[in-house]
Amino acid sequence: MGIKERKERHKEDLKIRILEAAKKLFVKEGYEATSIRKIAAEIEFSPTTIYLYYKDKTDIAYALHQEGFSLLRERLAALVYVDQPFERLKAMGRAYIQFALDHPDFYELMFIMKEPMKYLQAHHPEEEWPEGERIFDGLIKTVAACQDSGYFGGMDTNEVAMLSWSVVHGLCSLHITSHFKHIAEKCGSYALPAHEALLESVFQVYLRSLERLS
Template structure:
């Protein structure tokens, strides 16, 4: 009986360690991938680069991720955690309208400081293709983030703002506004359009947005 437990214990602990090691290597792959993505761009980063960076072979990467889309999806999830963490700070802002305005600012700042991460979250098709591959019905990260926005807008409406508006379409409009600004900038559609102040166009436009929703 004692021996059985001992063996069982040892077996379990080894299995646990192995599972932990698997998670660690998975995390290592993701860490190296993210570093390379930020350093040289997502499209310029190859599986070979990632394998080299962690001193493992190409094949090993494929043991831990079924394909490149899986890596992109995993990183996309990490990025949502990061942005979600920044949003969480805003729960301290009690006035929903102030919180909504602050959220937009945080969103834009995140996008401008992390264009590749933003691309991964909202522009690239690959992470969504991965969801198709595994036949996922929901996009959890997107749903959760949109829910944060929708809830805030809901509170704004309750507080008497946005009279005559409908919650979901209005929330989507607000998301679209800030996303549009970031996306056009990141995807290089503001360069070469001969703007008077190309460097500040996003924050200037955000000021116009603030005026608009305050009416």
């Protein structure tokens, strides 16, 4: 490996360390309490080093936001090969919920924290929300395919897609903020950890309601 390649690898490794440290601190201490100085101390570098790669905290938050969406898209992309549209819609919901269970830190940055959206408004006011729109477009296409197969007759495609996203996002947000866990503990015993089992049970109720709409 040449000098140029080694420098590039060092640069990418350092950016990864910065993002990992920032993600840890954002979730643990909160966005407002996290400073560039704290992030630098976490990786034992000077704040000046971080400014070589990121303009400010919102720049770092948005980079993490993009990384999280890349992971989510990978999971959803694998489902395009599910032939039956309604089965694909159900699989998308489960994949979304499982992503939140596996990566609560990313989920909070992507869908709960407001800072990435502030970054977009400040630096790219001409764009709406490209990462979220790509995910939502895939959901709309799947709902439209469901309608072509006889589901959701007479219903607006966008409204069904928004309802579906709102339900799973609500469940995930309750889980991320630990509200769901406290309710689950009052709802009996499960083979899985109570809150995860109840999360799946509520999702099943929603799926049955979707089927009745068809």
